[in-house]
Amino acid sequence: MSGVIYDRVALIGLGLIASSMYWAIKRAGLAGEVTGYARSQETRGTARRIGLCDRVCDSVAEAVKDADLVVLAVPVGAMEEVARAIGPHLKPGATVTDVGSVKRAVIQSVAPHLPDGVHFVPGHPLAGTEHSGPESGFAELFEDRWCMLVPVDNTDEAAIARLKSLWQGFGSNVEIMDSDHHDLVLAVTSHAPHLIAYTMVGVADDLRRVTDREVVQYSAAGFRDFTRIAASDPTMWRDVFLNNRDATLEILGRFTEELFALQRAIRRGDGDHLHDYFTRTRAIRRSIIEAGQDTDAPDFGRKKTPR
């Protein structure tokens, strides 16, 4: 788990995930040199200023030159353009991976642009915060989190094993999964919850009779929990929904069905239905805590922020 796994790694896109990967690589000495590229000059400037990447390059071709591992860490909707740009410059035998939250659409848009002799091992670390950009990364982000690897048919086993050991070197658990199943699991555990949070926050923002001040002031009664995930990067999430459309809409359909059943129970005064439902949902929280995927500290162990 320790020692150099790749001589040269190229990070394309320098946001929360790529910057956290950089610090995690450095902490454990998992790569020789790490190059980085971001489309925005401002982001490249920030990266140079904070020492993010051993070398920040001004072109994507320069960044991927001689890289043994190329990580596509851009919004899902930008993957195809990046793949097209790097294709001709990839080293034979290199591995290309990505960190996109959707896998089927990414595979369809990236794979055709990669030359023979390059290994494509799509990936997705289930980790993140509501913060974004090159300054938001930290080495611990992936610890005890899961990283999905979603290899396409006939992918070289050694290339998969090597990428797996990198993620394990970050402290992650790795699971191999096919892309359709990945996209459904994520629709349930991530995409639908995000859309629902965005919706609830939008509704609250919209209400005229309840002023903005009140929504903000009294948010600790539950609403504020939704605002954290609804503060996630808009571009990233737009692309997620557009590229995992069917699975997300399916889960939202199920959600609406259940919501209507609960609304009906409220309207009819069916307390037993509500109580049974709320008792059942309590158990799943316990399982998540036992699986080490959340803290049992009250209120997520939030620190008070005195004004």
Added chain:
Amino acid sequence: MSGVIYDRVALIGLGLIASSMYWAIKRAGLAGEVTGYARSQETRGTARRIGLCDRVCDSVAEAVKDADLVVLAVPVGAMEEVARAIGPHLKPGATVTDVGSVKRAVIQSVAPHLPDGVHFVPGHPLAGTEHSGPESGFAELFEDRWCMLVPVDNTDEAAIARLKSLWQGFGSNVEIMDSDHHDLVLAVTSHAPHLIAYTMVGVADDLRRVTDREVVQYSAAGFRDFTRIAASDPTMWRDVFLNNRDATLEILGRFTEELFALQRAIRRGDGDHLHDYFTRTRAIRRSIIEAGQDTDAPDFGRKKTPR
């Protein structure tokens, strides 16, 4: 703000809120003696074991005898029964308050049972955690949180001011509000978000193709945030929805409307609509942090729980 505010306080119901009130009273020396009563013998036993209340009583009549302040801290649906039981035993000039999450229904069910000469000042501290029961309380729960006081017509101003100073002694900010507005504000900031979280957790729990193990294992991608509030006390929440029916259903109607509009944007591939919406919701998070109602630490500052 310091010194004894009430010679004798009676806490009826010994869950998260009442136990936190007890520790907050003791910390600041805000009352002479605090009595406590809970319907369940087991809860009374726990209270005695952990030193919750100066005196735990085996009847509600005994608990409220000679009390200057009586706090009804039971689920909203149990308020009427408690009010009926204590009515004949209240000291003339005493103040009765409650901590229920719904105000109009509580006023309607409690007020008729209180004798003349007793001041009724309904209240609602906007504070809580997903934990419940006598052992879940802590003195800091109300710090920098808001407590709503919802006095009925012609309530004695001195009685209101005195109760206000108790909540300020807990570190809370106090707001006076009428009951209908309270119930609408809470439907937005608390009741609808809770029902939505319960629903999403129920849907995930239900899915057959995605196994339980997967929902739990991959919950850090967003879903786990919903499970915290969906782990709240089922009885309390059943009563909230049954007793704030109209406002909750109104907000859920607005929510569904917005959700459908976003689903339609996903189905049609309208990325601009999604991006605009997600950008707008980001701003409200910033306001909540600036108002001291949440932490800016990534991921709520959650501590990792190594397995």
